[in-house]
Amino acid sequence: MAIDSHIRYLGNDTFEDIALLDAYPLPDFCPVCKKSINPEFILIYFKFNGHQELLCSCPDNKCKSLFFAVYKECPSETSEYSLDHFTPLSREEKLFPDEIYPLSPDFIEIYNQAYVAEQEKLNLICGVGYRKALEYLIKDFALKQSPEDIEKIKRMPLQQCLKKFITDPKIKAMAERAIWLGNDETHYVRKWKSKDLKDLKNLIELTVYFISITFKVSKYSEEMFLD
Ligand SMILES: [Zn+2]
The missing domain is CATH 1.20.120 (Four Helix Bundle (Hemerythrin (Met), subunit A))
Incomplete structure (x- = not known):
């Protein structure tokens, strides 16, 4: 099956898009620059077995990174999907005292x-x-x-x-x-x-x-x- 049939493009702020995004706990920070943001949503990729990936864009001028919020279906929860992780994973570095x-x-x-x-x-x-x-x-x-x-x-x-x-x-x-x-x-x-x-x-x-x-x-x- 063509990959396009698994992808829904967003960004038109249509009623359907907004209603669709309602089912997801949306990210409020960027995993790349770690800032608090309101990401722009580009597309949803319906992967398989209830796994879905939401492609987001960071609006911060110095970052502008694209990242995926990865979701899993959770039928027992009130929200339809749970946010599992982000890709790319921005890795934190542990800092120590100067000495x-x-x-x-x-x-x-x-x-x-x-x-x-x-x-x-x-x-x-x-x-x-x-x-x-x-x-x-x-x-x-x-x-x-x-x-x-x-x-x-x-x-x-x-x-x-x-x-x-x-x-x-x-x-x-x-x-x-x-x-x-x-x-x-x-x-x-x-x-x-x-x-x-x-x-x-x-x-x-x-x-x-x-x-x-x-x-x-x-x-x-x-x-x-x-x-
Ligand atoms: Zn960012």
Whole structure:
């Protein structure tokens, strides 16, 4: 069947078009530029099995992107269709405190690759990426504290490295738990059944937070003192 027979072109603001769009929860933001918008609606593609794609255009002058709002039929709900996702998916980047970027660019890179995987719903593998990012963060921080031990730190298992080279009790406590949960992501049997990816990310975030605090504290302590 020609694809045209599955497409309904919109944009004339006819009564039929407006009534048709009424059945869809319409997007009120652009997935590309993330701004709040009233999109223009170009066409509906009736795909198959109640899957439908609404082609929208972002009116923002700097963006002007086209994107699809993808719908699935939901017979039990009041609205006829539910908004499932957008394509293209605009991926968010996780931002960290300023001190972390020069400390461990590898951590930032790996964490954000894992975050992309998570946004693509690759839930089963992104945890391994977060675990790897954590290893770079801890080891780079250990290297900053003890640069003379570079070879030891590089070769040492992460948990040992944390015990031996990280002295701050808060960083140690949070990072240790992050390692436990991170290891769960790589092992066949989970040890911490009541914890999940969200907890792992929270613990990494707390580790990052306490590391950035130590940098801030030493910056002001070095810059400001009375003789
Ligand atoms: Zn936009």
